[in-house]
Amino acid sequence: MLSIIDLRGSDASRDPAGLLPRAPADDLAVARASVRALVADVAARGDPAVTEAARRFDGVDTAPECWRVGADELEAAERALDPALRAALVDAIERVRAFHQAQRPANLVWTDPGRPGVRLAQRFVPLSRAGVYVPGGLGAYPSSVVMNVVPAQAAGVASIALATPPGPSGRGHPAILGAAAMLGVDEIWLLGGAQAVAALACGTRTVPAADSVTGPGNRYVALAKQEVAGQVRTDGHAGPTEIAIVADHTADPRLVAVDLIAQAEHDSLAACLLITDDPAIWKAVEPLLAEEVAATRHRDRVERALAGQSAVVLCDPGDRDAMLRVAEAFAPEHLELLVEGAAELAARVRNAGAVFVGPWTPVALGDYAAGTNHVLPTAGTARFAAGLSTLNFLRAMQVAEFDQDALAAAAPTIAALSAAEDLPAHGRAVAVRAGTAPGPAATAGGALATQSTPRKVDA
Numbered sequence: 001m002l003s004i005i006d007l008r009g010s011d012a013s014r015d016p017a018g019l020l021p022r023a024p025a026d027d028l029a030v031a032r033a034s035v036r037a038l039v040a041d042v043a044a045r046g047d048p049a050v051t052e053a054a055r056r057f058d059g060v061d062t063a064p065e066c067w068r069v070g071a072d073e074l075e076a077a078e079r080a081l082d083p084a085l086r087a088a089l090v091d092a093i094e095r096v097r098a099f100h101q102a103q104r105p106a107n108l109v110w111t112d113p114g115r116p117g118v119r120l121a122q123r124f125v126p127l128s129r130a131g132v133y134v135p136g137g138l139g140a141y142p143s144s145v146v147m148n149v150v151p152a153q154a155a156g157v158a159s160i161a162l163a164t165p166p167g168p169s170g171r172g173h174p175a176i177l178g179a180a181a182m183l184g185v186d187e188i189w190l191l192g193g194a195q196a197v198a199a200l201a202c203g204t205r206t207v208p209a210a211d212s213v214t215g216p217g218n219r220y221v222a223l224a225k226q227e228v229a230g231q232v233r234t235d236g237h238a239g240p241t242e243i244a245i246v247a248d249h250t251a252d253p254r255l256v257a258v259d260l261i262a263q264a265e266h267d268s269l270a271a272c273l274l275i276t277d278d279p280a281i282w283k284a285v286e287p288l289l290a291e292e293v294a295a296t297r298h299r300d301r302v303e304r305a306l307a308g309q310s311a312v313v314l315c316d317p318g319d320r321d322a323m324l325r326v327a328e329a330f331a332p333e334h335l336e337l338l339v340e341g342a343a344e345l346a347a348r349v350r351n352a353g354a355v356f357v358g359p360w361t362p363v364a365l366g367d368y369a370a371g372t373n374h375v376l377p378t379a380g381t382a383r384f385a386a387g388l389s390t391l392n393f394l395r396a397m398q399v400a401e402f403d404q405d406a407l408a409a410a411a412p413t414i415a416a417l418s419a420a421e422d423l424p425a426h427g428r429a430v431a432v433r434a435g436t437a438p439g440p441a442a443t444a445g446g447a448l449a450t451q452s453t454p455r456k457v458d459a
Contacts, residue, residue, distance in 0.1 A: 001303070021311050054195055060190075100150055100154035101390070117403035130210055131160075131163065141176070142175045163196035163199070202228070244274075252338070252359060261293060276315065277323055293306070324345065335354070353376030
């Protein structure tokens, strides 16, 4: 079911990146051009462009005045939530909120004893308005509402707008609306796809522009976020999900099997990697994996994911460093450590969206109720990108305050650098304050006019 990549006794274990499977990259040129044109159209024409895109791509034909979900509909959706789902959302919200509030950094005030009169500060300022996109046509992902809204609230964002596509009934999915209502989000737009992202980012007559757009979606949503990234803050480009499980002789084979399947059921393009230094683990996992696949509800997509871009990587016996190198080269969205001394190994990990330590911390916990965020970098971008957090909704604003003596002490540095860069007005701005500046005519080489009244010039 899974292919075997045998690195035992091979120099390839030093640099295994090229051997590891991933879903094939789509040819996005046509889709990107279409999304670029759509975003430009929304930026230029606003509501009519959004309306036409919704009719064309989603088969939805509603006037702008019908896009916003009313307060009565939101209240009804919250009341109609299944009690078990409501309780789960309450618990998930509490867990995610507690961790994301703790993420908010403290403001910094810095003074240097060696440079009296200098006061520097860094303040973390929340974005004014956040836009959140949540898929919700035939399916519903209320956990995505939690994972995107709560960090914005923890950051102190005052205004949050949520866009979600209308379902077959023409209205939003009740679970999405109910979760939003529980979080106090009362601005919900029934818009889907790239046009929703464009409306939130560019603003229209009906939908006010936001300062950020985050949330999952199909490739058109992802491309739209890339397209508007120059004008609003966005989260990462989300591709097919992925997991890497590092397992040694202490791992429970059943846990390995169920966790591989839990990730594979997301998407037939999901990448599932088992990295082990013990061939006996794979021999024990293989029949259990077949057993679990046969019983899982989404068997077809699981089988395609496991057969398509998934593998077992065999490393030399006892070589934890080799297993870590493979995991680091893969830079997975989710990295699960089912090894002896898992916490010690976790402390060494650099390339992963999120790390799940030990047998009692499965990736499924992180998807819903660990308190960490499940919006994570994919496709190897965990080498440089991070998961969604409170920091995504904050701006670090720097503040400087000098007294007269402190500015005078810095003046020679400014004079030398501004002269080297041929920006003499920079130096003069400091010299005037220090009382060491020559007159304007001398500074400008005599080019500046010195008379104080205008002079008439004949055409």
